[in-house]
Amino acid sequence: xxxxxxxxxxxxxxxxxxxxxxxxxxxxxxxxxxxxxxxxxxxxxxxxxxxxxxxxxxxxxxxxxxxxxxxxxxxxxxxxxxxxxxxxxxxxxxxxxxxxxxxxxxxxxxxxxxxxxxxxxxxxxxxxxxxxxxxxxxxxxxxxxxxxxxxxxxxxxxxxxxxxxxxxxxxxxxxxxxxxxxxxxxxxxxxxxxxxxxxxxxxxxxxxxxxxxxxxxxxxxxxxxxxxxxxxxxxxxxxxxxxxxxxxxxxxxxxxxxxxxxxxxxxxxxxxxxxxxxxxxxx
Amino acid sequence: xxxxxxxxxxxxxxxxxxxxxxxxxxxxxxxxxxxxxxxxxxxxxxxxxxxxxxxxxxxxxxxxxxxxxxxxxxxxxxxxxxxxxxxxxxxxxxxxxxxxxxxxxxxxxxxxxxxxxxxxxxxxxxxxxxxxxxxxxxxxxxxxxxxxxxxxxxxxxxxxxxxxxxxxxxxxxxxxxxxxxxxxxxxxxxxxxxxxxxxxxxxxxxxxxxxxxxxxxxxxxxxxxxxxxxxxxxxxxxxxxxxxxxxxxxxxxxxxxxxxxxxxxxxxxxxxxxxxxxxxxxxxxxxxxxxxxxxxxxxxxxxxxxxxxxxxxxxxxxxxxxxxxxxxxxxxxxxxxxxxxxxxxxxxxxxxxxxxxxxxxxxxxxxxxxxxxxxxxxxxxxxxxxxxxxxxxxxxxxxxxxxxx
Numbered sequence: 001x002x003x004x005x006x007x008x009x010x011x012x013x014x015x016x017x018x019x020x021x022x023x024x025x026x027x028x029x030x031x032x033x034x035x036x037x038x039x040x041x042x043x044x045x046x047x048x049x050x051x052x053x054x055x056x057x058x059x060x061x062x063x064x065x066x067x068x069x070x071x072x073x074x075x076x077x078x079x080x081x082x083x084x085x086x087x088x089x090x091x092x093x094x095x096x097x098x099x100x101x102x103x104x105x106x107x108x109x110x111x112x113x114x115x116x117x118x119x120x121x122x123x124x125x126x127x128x129x130x131x132x133x134x135x136x137x138x139x140x141x142x143x144x145x146x147x148x149x150x151x152x153x154x155x156x157x158x159x160x161x162x163x164x165x166x167x168x169x170x171x172x173x174x175x176x177x178x179x180x181x182x183x184x185x186x187x188x189x190x191x192x193x194x195x196x197x198x199x200x201x202x203x204x205x206x207x208x209x210x211x212x213x214x215x216x217x218x219x220x221x222x223x224x225x226x227x228x229x230x231x232x233x234x235x236x237x238x239x240x241x242x243x244x245x246x247x248x249x250x251x252x253x254x255x256x257x258x259x260x261x262x263x264x265x266x267x268x269x270x271x272x273x274x275x276x277x278x279x280x281x282x283x
Numbered sequence: 284x285x286x287x288x289x290x291x292x293x294x295x296x297x298x299x300x301x302x303x304x305x306x307x308x309x310x311x312x313x314x315x316x317x318x319x320x321x322x323x324x325x326x327x328x329x330x331x332x333x334x335x336x337x338x339x340x341x342x343x344x345x346x347x348x349x350x351x352x353x354x355x356x357x358x359x360x361x362x363x364x365x366x367x368x369x370x371x372x373x374x375x376x377x378x379x380x381x382x383x384x385x386x387x388x389x390x391x392x393x394x395x396x397x398x399x400x401x402x403x404x405x406x407x408x409x410x411x412x413x414x415x416x417x418x419x420x421x422x423x424x425x426x427x428x429x430x431x432x433x434x435x436x437x438x439x440x441x442x443x444x445x446x447x448x449x450x451x452x453x454x455x456x457x458x459x460x461x462x463x464x465x466x467x468x469x470x471x472x473x474x475x476x477x478x479x480x481x482x483x484x485x486x487x488x489x490x491x492x493x494x495x496x497x498x499x500x501x502x503x504x505x506x507x508x509x510x511x512x513x514x515x516x517x518x519x520x521x522x523x524x525x526x527x528x529x530x531x532x533x534x535x536x537x538x539x540x541x542x543x544x545x546x547x548x549x550x551x552x553x554x555x556x557x558x559x560x561x562x563x564x565x566x567x568x569x570x571x572x573x574x575x576x577x578x579x580x581x582x583x584x585x586x587x588x589x590x591x592x593x594x595x596x597x598x599x600x601x602x603x604x605x606x607x608x609x610x611x612x613x614x615x616x617x618x619x620x621x622x623x624x625x626x627x628x629x630x631x632x633x634x635x636x637x638x639x640x641x642x643x644x645x646x647x648x649x650x651x652x653x654x655x656x657x658x659x660x661x662x663x664x665x666x667x668x669x670x671x672x673x674x675x676x677x678x679x680x681x682x683x684x685x686x687x688x
Contacts, residue, residue, distance in 0.1 A: 121294070132300065132355025136293035136329055145327050147298035148355060181299040188297075262327060 001036065001254055004028045004059045005051040009245055013079045014128075015155050016247035028242040032059070035216065035250060038238040042214035047257065049092050055085050060248045061255040062113040062160060064089035066122075068142035068259050072098040075111040078129050101141040109134035113158040113252060117261045118165040119189050121145040125159025127152070144262035147189070149182040155202060160251045164206040166215065170194065170231060172208070172224070174201040194227050204240075204249035218249035284337060285344040286437070288318065291356035292331040296322070301332055304356050311347050313338040333359065364389045364435030366409050366428040373421050375406045378431040382407060382417050383438055384641040389415045390435035400618065401640040406430070419614075421607050463671050464679065470646050470669075471683035474509065474622050477644070482621025483511035485643075487635045488576070489628030490518035491650075493532045495674030498523050498576055500681040501626070505579040507685045512616045513580055513587040514631055517554075517595040517602045520563065520577050524599075525553045527575040554597035563601050588612045590631060614638050622646070627673035629654050636666070648676045 008023045036046055052058055064085065065074040072093040077083045090100055103109055114130040115122050115138070122139075124146050126132040132148050139146040149159060153176075156162045162174035163186070173193040175183045186193065196205055200221055208217040214234045218241075228235050240249050295301040308315045319333040336351070338344040348358055367376040384403040388395045391413050398407060398415045405417035407430040415430075423429065430436060474484055492498055504510050522532040530536055534546035560566045567581040580587050589602045590609035603609040617638055625632035625647040632647060636658060639645065645666040647658035655668030669676065 121297075126355070127353060132353060133357055135298075135355060136291075136331075139293055139329055145294045145297070145329075147294050148300055149298075150303075150354070179303075181303045185298050 001032075001046055002049040002059045002061050003051050004032045004243070006053050006056055007059045007243070007246070008056045010056050011081045013081055014157050014247040016244065018245075021245050023242055023245055031238075031240045031242055032253065035238045035240060035253060038216050038236050039209060039211060039254070042211035042216060042234075042236065044209075044211045047096070049088065052085075052088055055082075055088070057082050057246065058085050058088065059243065060113070060246070060252040061089075062248075062252045063110045063158075064255050065093070065111040066109075066115045066138060066142055067098075067112065067255065067257055068117075068122075068144055068261055070097070070099055071101055071142055073101050073103060073109075073111075073138060073141045076103050076105065076108045076134070077110060078108040103134055103137050103141065107131045107134040107137065109138060110158065112255055112259075113160050115146070116159060116163055116165055117144075117259055118171060119168065120261060121147055121189070122261060123147050123149055123159065123163060123186070123189070125149050125151045125162070128154055128157035142261075147185055149185060150179040151177060151182075152179050153177045157247070158252070161204065161207050162201060164208050164210070164251070166210055166228075166231070166233065172196055172206045174198075174206055177201060194224070196224065200224060204244055207249035207251040209250050209254050216250055218244065284339065285341045286335050286337040287344060287348055288333060288335050288359040288361075289348065289351055289356045290331065290333045290359050291351075291354070293329050293355065294323075295330050295332065295355075300354060301330075304351060304354050307350055307354065308336055308347065311338070311343065311350070313343065313347055361390060361437075362434050363391055363393065364407075364409070364430045365432050367431045369423045369425055369427045369429050371423075372425050373423055375420055375423055376429050376431055379406045380430040380433060380436050381405075384639065385438040386640070386642065387436065387438050389430060390437075391415070395437070400614075401642075402614070402617075402638050404637065407436070419610070422611075463669070463676070466669055467676060467679045468683060470624075471680055473644055473646075474684065477621035478509075480621065481619075483619045484509060485512040485514065485616075485620045485623045485635070486510045487623065487625045487628050487632045488513065488515040488519045489626060489631065489673075490516075490522050490533070491627035492519060492673055492677065493522035493526055493537070494535070495627075495672060496537050497626075497674040497677040498526060498532075498537075500674075500678045502574065502576045502579050503681045503685050504677075505576055505583065505585060508583075509684050510585060512620060513576070513585060514590070514613055514616075514635055515587065515628070516590055516592060516631055517598040519628070520589050520599055520601070521550050521554055521597070523575045523577050524557065524563070524566070524572050525550045527573055527578065528553050528556075528571065551596055554599055558597060558600050561600055563599060586616055588616065590634065592630065610634065610638065624648070625658055626677060629657070632658050648673050 007028055009017050009019055009021055012019055049061060063075055065072050074086050074090050094100060109130040114125040122144055124135055126148050127150055135146045135148045156177040162177040164172040170192045171190045173186055174196050176198055204218045205224055208215050214236055215228060216236045216238050220235050220237050225235050238250055291304060314337045316335045318335055321331045323330045369376055382403055382405045384401055386401055387398040389398060398417060400417050402417040405419050407415055408418040409415050409428040526532045526537050529549040531546050531549050534549050536543060556571055557563060557566045563577050564581045566572045567578050572578050591598055591602045591604035603612055620643055623639060623643050623645045627649055646669060647655050648669045649655045650672050652670050655670050658668060
């Protein structure tokens with residue numbers, strides 16, 4: 001995670017961003033600290049990336065790249081506004097002992113924001129930020145299958161706004177934000193999906209972080225909460241409205257380091273914690 | 284027609300990406316042809332598919348290729364064509380690009396340009412200034428820039444002929460069980476259409492045309508301007524002349540077909556007399572040849588090539604006995620030809636088929652199914668075999684195009 005020292009809406013690269021909207025710095029810090037506390041309480045360990053001036057979206061570490069085992073594949077951001085983040089992300093992962101593998105430079109792909117592990121494969125969104133052409137190379141670099149999912153609503157420009165794996169059988173899904181082929185792919189992959197209503201999706205419900213059996217959510221409508229509790233999860237609501245002005249919520253503010261799908265690229269990173277689940281949950 | 288080769292790789296089967304891409308192509312009205320498909324052995328192996336996408340026009344193709352790119356299918360990068368200078372006269376460099384008879388384009392300096400004269404089984408030579416032509420092996424000269432490899436070369440698939448056409452009517456390439464009168468009418472229509480569009484009509488003639496009594500009908504077509512180019516051998520020209528000078532074809536009277544004493548040598552005497560005059564044109568000029576197909580060609584200035592063969596009697600002085608030279612002479616007359624009639628000729632028809640671009644509508648008429656099949660299989664994409672007696676066919680065709688006054 002990256003503290004929101006320089007966070008703000010300084011440009012507009014998704015439908016949520018409006019430069020005239022002011023971000024409250026105190027509230028921002030308060031919400032970020034709250035999220036960190038909630039994640040820690042759920043059992044996660046937090047690693048911190050140093051904030052950088054002029055890179056307001058560095059807080060959304062989900063987009064730093066794709067992690068699997070000891071491999072880190074840095075993002076290739078579609079928008080120039082975010083391309084400056086890559087060097088800082090790479091430096092952190094190099095320092096942490098990860099093997100850095102680069103995507104070809106003619107495809108864009110925005111990391112874990114568009115790539116979520118489920119059932120032994122990665123599901124990866126494309127159209128608005130990541131390109132479908134990135135999936136073949138990404139799969140080779142991370143040593144695991146990648147199934148592309150076409151996103152069809154620019155408000156949900158990253159997969160992690162529409163899909164939240166909960167464990168090895170369940171996930172929150174937003175089928176209205178995918179094309180018909182993608183719906184079939186997820187239907188075949190996820191044994192017990194819970195379909196979010198559009199307004200729940202647009203309240204960033206799916207952009208939640210799962211730590212073991214705790215789900216840290218930006219908001220939780222009663223209908224969703226009842227289902228999650230019925231499944232045995234503990235729901236913790238951690239409001240992040242200030243960050244939603246930039247188009248991201250809880251999940252976007254984190255990057256799971258304990259992802260281990262398939263054979264991966266080899267052994268684990270020396271300084272990374274042992275892989276626990278396929279769930280990609282933050283520790 | 285426009286086409287591009289695109290490639291997609293990854294977990295394209297489980298993710299339904301391949302299915303989606305193929306649906307996108309078909310939904311847009313375009314078509315595809317799968318070129319390669321490597322399917323991963325397990326569900327963790329990635330798969331790769333390469334296919335050629337074809338549309339009716341370039342704009343649609345560009346839109347479609349952009350749409351396919353979104354789904355991860357990329358145009359296969361194509362570089363410029365590579366050329367190597369020939370180092371020996373009459374020899375193509377190793378690895379030369381071997382041509383088809385389809386319309387072909389070559390990429391030079393990043394731009395696709397057409398090959399001037401599509402012909403199968405040739406090389407491609409890039410002339411100074413960037414003009415690309417097909418070149419038969421024997422015409423290569425040291426220093427010619429010859430295209431090698433397949434990079435930067437693409438062929439354009441044939442578009443189907445528009446409008447009612449005997450090719451659609453047929454559904455198969457050979458016609459032994461089709462109503463001949465209807466076919467003749469449709470061939471006549473194609474000739475009218477070709478003529479209206481400024482195309483030329485080529486007749487390739489075998490001696491059976493004369494034996495079956497069809498020469499006067501063909502002469503009628505030539506006289507009325509329906510034939511622009513004529514290819515034949517020594518036999519056809521000889522018997523055409525013999526039938527007008529002596530009244531026989533290979534010694535048999537064309538009128539009553541009753542054998543005549545000593546007529547077996549008629550054709551030799553005719554050849555001998557034409558040789559005495561130095562050319563068919565001279566023999567027409569001095570009145571020795573009073574009529575017939577060759578007579579009409581000479582009188583109207585219709586260009587013809589008589590190509591020799593090893594079994595020829597004589598031959599007539601106009602026969603080109605060097606076959607390479609003969610093929611070159613035929614090549615000179617091919618540009619502009621839109622319809623080719625192969626009339627009871629096997630060898631000359633095949634030789635002609637080899638040098639015609641695929642777009643030329645070719646009608647092969649022969650009584651022998653095997654000959655027709657062989658001709659139709661020569662690779663011309665619009666070749667129609669018509670199994671029938673050439674005499675009846677040509678008479679009927681002439682009646683369609685040149686109605687009796």
